[in-house]
Amino acid sequence: MLPVALARMTRVVGSVIHSSKEYVCVMQLHAPVDEDRLRSVIEEFVGEIYQKPPVRSSVKRALRTKRINRIELLEYTGKYALLHVDCEAGTYMRKLCWDIGLVLGVGAHMRELRRTRTGPFHEDKNLVRMQDVAFALIRLRDEGKDDLLRRTVLPGEFSVCHIPKVVLRDSAVESVVHGAVLNMPGIAMVQDTVKKGETVAMLTLKGELVGLGVAEASAEEMLEVSKGPAVRPKRIIMEPGLYPRMWKKKSSESPGRSGQTS
Numbered sequence: 001m002l003p004v005a006l007a008r009m010t011r012v013v014g015s016v017i018h019s020s021k022e023y024v025c026v027m028q029l030h031a032p033v034d035e036d037r038l039r040s041v042i043e044e045f046v047g048e049i050y051q052k053p054p055v056r057s058s059v060k061r062a063l064r065t066k067r068i069n070r071i072e073l074l075e076y077t078g079k080y081a082l083l084h085v086d087c088e089a090g091t092y093m094r095k096l097c098w099d100i101g102l103v104l105g106v107g108a109h110m111r112e113l114r115r116t117r118t119g120p121f122h123e124d125k126n127l128v129r130m131q132d133v134a135f136a137l138i139r140l141r142d143e144g145k146d147d148l149l150r151r152t153v154l155p156g157e158f159s160v161c162h163i164p165k166v167v168l169r170d171s172a173v174e175s176v177v178h179g180a181v182l183n184m185p186g187i188a189m190v191q192d193t194v195k196k197g198e199t200v201a202m203l204t205l206k207g208e209l210v211g212l213g214v215a216e217a218s219a220e221e222m223l224e225v226s227k228g229p230a231v232r233p234k235r236i237i238m239e240p241g242l243y244p245r246m247w248k249k250k251s252s253e254s255p256g257r258s259g260q261t262s
Helices: 007-011 013-017 035-044 093-104 130-143 147-152 156-160 170-177 219-224
Strands: 021-029 047-051 064-076 080-087 108-118 165-168 187-190 199-203 209-215 229-236 250-254 257-261
Touching: 007 013, 007 156, 013 156, 021 093, 035 064, 035 093, 047 093, 080 093, 080 108, 093 108, 130 147, 156 209, 165 170, 165 209, 170 209, 170 229, 187 219, 199 229
Parallel strands: 165 199
Antiparallel strands: 021 080, 021 108, 047 064, 064 080, 165 187, 199 209, 209 229, 250 257
16 A cells, blocks of 8 residues: 655645554564464564664664554464554564564564555555556546546545644635644634644645644644634645635835835
8 A cells, every 4th residue: 555646745645654554464483483472472562662673774773662553463374474563654564573583582574565554545445556547547538537537546635534634714725825824713623633733634614625734732722712823834735826815915115116015
């Protein structure tokens, strides 16, 4: 499962890539162990763990903490163990298998790996093959029908399903699109899970994605305080000019020159 963003949605694809993931992997043990012993050791890796990236990796090899939400032993043959892992982004499955083998005392390595979920995208619901995209484009080109294309390309709003949301009033949308900070009066609704300092998705009353921002206040403060900054924009998706411009232009003059500021 590899989400691919198109056009302006490439600006927020990082929020998906760096979200939690699920894997199914085959771990090969270098010597057989009792299944109960294997299950017991696997349980020790659920929660916050220390992990150092492997030698061949794309990040600096420094000890760091990662969270394993769940590990399920699906099958075990005495040599191969099929694992289903739900974990934080940046967790290396090959290093997890190596560490489990180290604790078991027999050694282990990852034999096969498949990513089944990235953020809100799951292979059982959202997986599209390249040939599906090709067929959809051929149908659009030859028959002028976009039904298959609409099944293969999802609306960008789907990519922020896992992010807390703030809904903007129509009067605040255009100013935020131009980079202004969203203030308290511009909020129509807010999800109660919003926390100060975390990334939030800003939506219009119609459910259109405006962009991502950093919450300057918690959900409780946004509902109780009548003024002050609420969200600082980080990535803007919506094109300008779709909503009415509510601020006025002011003209200023200087010697030998005149201009406008907004």
